[in-house]
Amino acid sequence: MMKSASLLFSILIIILFTFSQSCKVSYSFTGATINPEIKTFSIQYFDNRAPLVQPQLSQVFTDALREKLQGQTSLNLVTGYGDVDFSGEIRNYETRPQAITSDESAALNRLTITVRVKYTNEIEPEKSFDTNFSRFQDYSSSEDLSNVEDALIKLIVEDLMEDIYNKAFVNW
Numbered sequence: 001m002m003k004s005a006s007l008l009f010s011i012l013i014i015i016l017f018t019f020s021q022s023c024k025v026s027y028s029f030t031g032a033t034i035n036p037e038i039k040t041f042s043i044q045y046f047d048n049r050a051p052l053v054q055p056q057l058s059q060v061f062t063d064a065l066r067e068k069l070q071g072q073t074s075l076n077l078v079t080g081y082g083d084v085d086f087s088g089e090i091r092n093y094e095t096r097p098q099a100i101t102s103d104e105s106a107a108l109n110r111l112t113i114t115v116r117v118k119y120t121n122e123i124e125p126e127k128s129f130d131t132n133f134s135r136f137q138d139y140s141s142s143e144d145l146s147n148v149e150d151a152l153i154k155l156i157v158e159d160l161m162e163d164i165y166n167k168a169f170v171n172w
Contacts, residue, residue, distance in 0.1 A: 042080060046115065097141070115132070119131075
């Protein structure tokens with residue numbers, strides 16, 4: 001009885017291993033489904049074309065996208081153009097009053113960043129896209145933007161990275 005259970009278990013393991021080796025799509029703990037033929041990625045510098053320019057935002061955004069892909073995928077970063085390529089621009093960077101109090105002053109302000117991302121997938125062209133992504137963070141109007149700007153940008157960029165990564169690789 002013990003021998004047949006062991007034999008059945010061994011056969012099951014061999015079958016599972018065989019099927020897992022023949023799959024076309026690779027899976028990861030991040031939820032990404034990246035075609036195994038995709039080996040490299042490239043990121044072009046995201047120019048800041050917003051009417052209001054925050055000087056470090058282009059570099060912060062470009063570096064964050066690079067770090068996200070290096071940390072969440074096994075793809076290799078290349079200069080030039082990889083199997084998948086990310087390019088685009090920062091289109092908007094603005095702060096606006098959000099919540100008005102009874103004395104008609106702003107209680108909250110909202111910092112919004114919008115980026116245009118062009119994702120080119122050379123292996124699976126049907127998965128390529130050219131999309132605007134926008135995220136925001138609210139902050140108290142009693143705070144000066146220059147005092148909270150770096151922290152807000154970090155939070156917004158993290159949210160944008162999740163959106164871009166999910167659109168490119170998670171296919172939700």
